[in-house]
């Protein structure tokens with residue numbers, strides 16, 4: 311039921327959004343999301359956008375993982 | 387176009403590093419419950435078990451909404467499908483779940499109008515297109531789904547639709563985890579469901595962490611998300627800590643999706659709910675509030691009282707509480723298969739038994 315893969319918003323008209331997921335476009339309902347903009351990546355569940363992916367947070371998690379990896383290399 | 391950072395969350399080199407760190411950190415046996423059915427499937431699909439030390443056991447929890455739907459609720463859906471003039475709209479996963487005497491699929495084969503929809507919104511569209519029919523939507527799901535159904539009820543209210551109904555069998559996750567911890571289960575850490583957390587927010591688990599002093603981590607669905615969450619759980623346990631770590635912060639904020647939560651609160655009341663295999667859990671269900679009761683199928687239609695218990699011989703209860711794994715069920719693969727399921731855990735694509743059936747050959751680890 312849940313698309314775990316973020317989809318890119320390509321259009322918003324009122325509560326109707328259009329997403330692009332790997333080349334396939336689909337309309338979704340935006341009623342449950344505040345402040346989403348065209349170009350954002352969103353998670354979609356049962357036809358509704360439920361969350362905007364926070365790029366800064368994504369980058370931070372990756373940095374954290376990289377730091378862990380480097381620390382373990384330095385130790386090993 | 388795809389999300390550019392995704393590759394890193396799937397990078398096998400990163401996975402190797404994470405699994406090495408987990409092996410290094412893990413000094414004692416640990417049982418981690420992945421609460422969400424989508425995690426169960428992702429763990430199998432990505433071969434996560436093979437990347438973990440023997441000491442770590444992953445058990446599945448009550449996080450597949452179809453699997454925890456009570457027998458009475460399934461029977462009610464079947465009764466609703468048999469009502470005159472009704473079109474029953476449902477998510478596909480419910481179709482083959484065996485009720486006491488039938489299933490929605492069998493009802494459809496017998497000519498009842500049962501329609502598989504992808505979204506509750508599709509059911510609303512059906513109602514607008516078929517003014518002479520009564521459209522009943524089977525509301526099954528956790529906090530991720532409930533707001534989408536709530537939004538449809540609000541829209542039906544706005545449009546003044548008189549032929550749209552919802553049977554709300556929605557359930558909420560935190561009370562179930564609380565109940566689970568109060569049972570005789572051995573769980574050393576929780577991998578929290580990513581998309582339920584998107585809605586309720588990370589902070590919603592803080593009372594649980596505090597009450598039971600249990601390590602918790604919110605996880606995304608890519609292999610490195612899952613491994614990163616396991617790493618923090620192991621590190622917490624070894625350090626004697628119990629915290630809530632959010633390893634899915636790109637999608638989950640501390641307060642969650644405020645708008646979705648507001649919709650949920652506007653439309654539903656918290657009630658006690660009966661979970662398959664877990665029994666009645668206080669405050670874990672969502673019923674439609676009085677203000678919107680004309681959309682409530684459980685009030686608009688007459689439904690018989692509960693008649694039966696769960697299917698005989700099915701040990702879904704032990705599976706959903708992480709006490710047993712499917713190969714320990716005597717019916718597994720013998721009398722119970724995805725084409726001829728005995729319990730819902732074998733039906734739903736997120737069900738633990740179905741996941742084991744599909745991927746079990748890939749498990750090399752001894753339990």
Ligand code: SF4
Nearest residue numbers: 700701715722729739
């Ligand atoms: S294998 Fe079938 S009978 Fe056994 S617990 Fe799973 S769903 Fe129930």
